[in-house]
């Protein structure tokens with residue numbers, strides 16, 4: 526078992542810097558496209574055998590030091606009773622967005638074992654196959670709320686922010702329910718065998734820091750506190766566009782903070798407090814010529830030495846246009862440069 530990832534999460538010494546990529550399974554991989562061509566995305570998410578296969582693909586091909594469960598952050602929102610559709614080329618759509626007291630009250634708190642058994646089954650299948658740790662995940666409440674309140678992706682979050690400011694009690698009811706759902710979902714993933722858990726807060730950076738503190742942070746704190754009561758596996762919090770929020774997130778009871786690419790790694794490390802750090806190569810840097818990509822990775826590994834623990838990752842997900850050969854170059858560079866620098 527390769528435990529470098531788990532050790533780095535806890536700030537322990539490792540033989541090399543562990544690396545995994547957000548969205549490491551997905552459309553940039555021909556093997557994924559082959560599986561995906563047979564069924565739609567949500568049906569794929571509900572098929573444990575195929576989810577297992579696509580989770581393993583990037584680990585087998587590139588030798589990542591961790592696997593991330595193949596699923597989507599919106600799966601539990603469907604289990605809360607909201608019809609969910611993924612439209613080709615458009616992303617997720619909730620045809621019945623939650624904008625009224627009645628719709629909020631109708632949201633149910635799912636029982637993960639009954640309502641999302643396929644996720645837990647995928648975790649159990651993966652643990653039999655994997656020789657690297659398995660990361661489970663969920664969306665953070667604010668990010669999930671933007672999808673269910675807007676009805677899909679959004680540019681300026683008008684529906685969410687206007688609800689936050691004009692109907693705070695309704696906003697809080699929705700967030701409380703999403704928070705309860707997320708806690709029990711992540712606890713169920715840990716019980717099924719997930720060895721670390723990541724909360725994705727993809728839209729946190731759209732909030733002014735004062736609003737983040739009131740309308741997003743407390744729900745993250747509540748989930749982390751709940752998880753600490755039930756499991757001792759590493760907890761990772763990733764706020765995309767989160768550099769402006771580090772003053773708040775550096776106080777979170779997570780083991781690892783994920784960092785996006787808009788801040789120099791060294792600056793982020795100075796601000797993260799007692800956390801290990803995960804990140805933060807620009808996903809588009811995978812389009813650099815090989816020597817420049819490698820130089821950038823070498824510089825990040827140098828900066829990463831100052832962290833309590835360092836996990837190499839992108840600053841957000843791999844984009845579908847990425848050349849798999851460039852991913853290979855990046856993973857190999859992390860492994861080669863970091864084991865060499867440990868000897869010197």
Ligand code: CP3
Nearest residue numbers: 547548549550551566593594595596597598616725727842
């Ligand atoms: O490899 C992995 O990272 C594991 C699988 C994973 C997916 N989505 C698969 C996926 C994970 C961890 C996610 C998280 C997720 N989903 C987030 C948080 C991370 C982030 O990107 O900010 C968000 C915001 C979503 C919601 C979501 N899912 C959107 C907006 C989209 C459409 C955009 C797109 O990339 O197509 C999805 C679809 C999705 N999720 C795909 C995959 C592989 C593409 C689906 C396809 O095959 O057509």
